[in-house]
Amino acid sequence: DAKTTQPPSMDCAEGRAANLPCNHSTISGNEYVYWYRQIHSQGPQYIIHGLKNNETNEMASLIITEDRKSSTLILPHATLRDTAVYYCIVRVQGDSWGKFQFGAGTQVVVTP
Amino acid sequence: EAQVTQNPRYLITVTGKKLTVTCSQNMNHEYMSWYRQDPGLGLRQIYYSMNVEVTDKGDVPEGYKVSRKEKRNFPLILESPSPNQTSLYFCASSLVGRMNTEAFFGQGTRLTVV
Numbered sequence: 001d002a003k004t005t006q007p008p009s010m011d012c013a014e015g016r017a018a019n020l021p022c023n024h025s026t027i028s029g030n031e032y033v034y035w036y037r038q039i040h041s042q043g044p045q046y047i048i049h050g051l052k053n054n055e056t057n058e059m060a061s062l063i064i065t066e067d068r069k070s071s072t073l074i075l076p077h078a079t080l081r082d083t084a085v086y087y088c089i090v091r092v093q094g095d096s097w098g099k100f101q102f103g104a105g106t107q108v109v110v111t112p
Numbered sequence: 113e114a115q116v117t118q119n120p121r122y123l124i125t126v127t128g129k130k131l132t133v134t135c136s137q138n139m140n141h142e143y144m145s146w147y148r149q150d151p152g153l154g155l156r157q158i159y160y161s162m163n164v165e166v167t168d169k170g171d172v173p174e175g176y177k178v179s180r181k182e183k184r185n186f187p188l189i190l191e192s193p194s195p196n197q198t199s200l201y202f203c204a205s206s207l208v209g210r211m212n213t214e215a216f217f218g219q220g221t222r223l224t225v226v
Contacts, residue, residue: 042220043116043217043219044215046215046216099145099160100215105154
C-alpha cells in the first residue's frame with residue numbers, strides 16, 4: 001500500500017489560500033489520491049480526489065504532479081471553519097479496497 | 113439527505129456490560145465499516161462488510177463483533193467492554209466496485225468504559 005507523508009501542522013491566515021502538501025512516492029498507477037478533513041472529533045469529511053489530472057470542486061483544488069509522487073490540496077480562501085486535520089490518503093488495493101488508511105494528517109489552524 | 117447515522121453519540125458504561133452501537137445509512141451502499149480513533153494512533157479499522165451477510169476483520173477486531181443482516185444497518189457489538197475500548201468510534205459507508213468512490217462517515221460515538 002502506498003504511504004503518504006504530510007507536515008504535522010501549518011497555520012494559515014483567514015482569507016488567504018492554504019496549500020497543503022502530500023508526498024506519496026510509492027503510489028501505484030491505478031491508485032487515487034483522496035483528501036479528507038476532520039473538524040474536531042467530528043466524522044471525517046470528503047473533500048476531493050483525483051488520479052492524475054488536476055481537480056477542482058466547490059471546496060478545494062487538487063494538484064497532482066506529473067509523476068504522481070506528490071500532490072497539493074488548495075483551499076482558495078481559508079475561513080476559520082476550515083480549521084481541521086487534513087488527511088491525504090491513497091486508496092488501498094485488493095480485498096480491502098474499500099478501506100481508507102488514515103495517517104496522522106496535517107493540523108491546519110486558520111487564524112483571523 | 114445522504115447520511116450515516118450512529119447512535120448513541122455518547123455512552124458511558126461499566127466493564128463487562130454488553131453494549132451495541134448502531135449505524136445506519138440511507139444511500140444503499142454495499143460497503144460499511146467501523147473505525148476507532150485514539151490519540152496518537154489515528155483512525156484504525158475494526159470490521160468491515162462488503163454486503164449483507166458478508167463481514168471481515170479489519171486491523172483491530174479483538175473484543176468486537178458486527179452483523180450485517182440488512183444492507184442499511186451495521187451494528188457494532190461489544191460483548192464484554194473493557195477500559196481499553198474507551199475510544200471515539202466512527203461508522204462509514206461507500207459503494208463497491210469503483211476505485212474512485214468516496215466514503216461517508218457518521219458523526220461518531222464517544223464511548224467510555226469504566
